[in-house]
Amino acid sequence: MHTSPEEAAWHSPVMAVDHVDLVRSGRLLLDQVSLVVRPGEHWALLGPNGAGKSTLLSLLGAQRHPTRGEVHVLGHRLGRVDLRELRRHIGHVDPRHPLRSSLTGRQVVLTGATGTIEPPPRWTPREDEETRAAHLMRVLGVERLGEARWPDLSQGERGRLLIARALMPAPRLLLLDEPATGLDVSAREQLLSGLDRLRGEQPALASVLVTHHLEELPATTTHALLLRGGQVVSSGPAEEVLTGKAVSTCFDHPIRIDRHDGRWVARAAPPAPPDLG
Numbered sequence: 283m284h285t286s287p288e289e290a291a292w293h294s295p296v297m298a299v300d301h302v303d304l305v306r307s308g309r310l311l312l313d314q315v316s317l318v319v320r321p322g323e324h325w326a327l328l329g330p331n332g333a334g335k336s337t338l339l340s341l342l343g344a345q346r347h348p349t350r351g352e353v354h355v356l357g358h359r360l361g362r363v364d365l366r367e368l369r370r371h372i373g374h375v376d377p378r379h380p381l382r383s384s385l386t387g388r389q390v391v392l393t394g395a396t397g398t399i400e401p402p403p404r405w406t407p408r409e410d411e412e413t414r415a416a417h418l419m420r421v422l423g424v425e426r427l428g429e430a431r432w433p434d435l436s437q438g439e440r441g442r443l444l445i446a447r448a449l450m451p452a453p454r455l456l457l458l459d460e461p462a463t464g465l466d467v468s469a470r471e472q473l474l475s476g477l478d479r480l481r482g483e484q485p486a487l488a489s490v491l492v493t494h495h496l497e498e499l500p501a502t503t504t505h506a507l508l509l510r511g512g513q514v515v516s517s518g519p520a521e522e523v524l525t526g527k528a529v530s531t532c533f534d535h536p537i538r539i540d541r542h543d544g545r546w547v548a549r550a551a552p553p554a555p556p557d558l559g
């Protein structure tokens with residue numbers, strides 16, 4: 283049967299991590315981690331402090347090499363490809379965006395087209411870039427912030443603008459490191475519904491979102507990987523992985539998980555009844 287290049291791209295993994303170890307300063311930070319992310323999949327990377335989530339995300343973002351094992355990102359094996367070139371096809375949202383000047387919201391989003399923090403000198407965006415920036419700002423619900431100045435914006439507003447910025451070059455992969463940390467409930471909900479809308483309108487986009495909190499997972503999350511001490515506790519479709527048993531093991535605490543309208547809620551499990559037998 284004939285397969286078109288579009289169909290082949292749809293089925294080929296966006297990234298594949300195969301039995302990866304990562305050692306730094308003599309410490310094993312990732313221990314035999316494997317993960318395959320396909321187009322249209324939205325992964326949650328969960329685990330306690332120090333589990334290795336950010337370390338794994340930095341591999342997925344082509345920011346470092348594994349010590350052992352293979353990482354393929356967008357069909358390229360890390361170690362055999364120019365990492366800077368590869369990074370241009372990955373939307374990596376850095377919550378500590380190092381912007382110092384007082385750009386407007388629209389200008390910040392447009393710097394996603396040049397991959398720079400400040401607009402390059404004498405650079406003027408093309409009309410299609412302006413149109414895309416406006417569209418992405420609408421999808422993420424920040425269209426009214428086009429003329430607002432970066433230093434005046436709230437953390438939640440900045441976070442959504444940074445996601446729009448990361449999407450400017452139309453990446454196939456979006457990486458989000460704790461995007462809801464520090465947001466109040468309304469800002470968090472606006473962020474999550476923006477992500478749900480985005481995923482609905484870009485069905486081939488794949489994403490990986492790091493968090494400690496199940497409440498911060500968008501309803502469109504399809505898969506989850508639980509990490510503890512650099513090792514995978516469980517990995518696969520979200521409804522199979524996000525169970526009380528696996529999450530309790532991961533966080534080393536008895537936790538009960540409920541799901542309402544597609545969203546997850548975690549709380550301490552009630553103590554087991556005394557054994558009267």
Ligand SMILES: Nc1ncnc2c1ncn2[C@@H]1O[C@H](COP(=O)(O)OP(=O)(O)OP(=O)(O)O)[C@@H](O)[C@H]1O
Binds near residue numbers: 311330336337
């Ligand atoms: N360059 C390094 N050398 C040695 N240890 C490191 C290095 N970078 C990170 N670590 C350690 O690796 C472990 C995993 O760190 P990482 O930041 O990936 O965890 P995390 O799951 O993202 O944690 P958190 O939820 O607290 O952000 C931590 O114990 C950290 O101290």
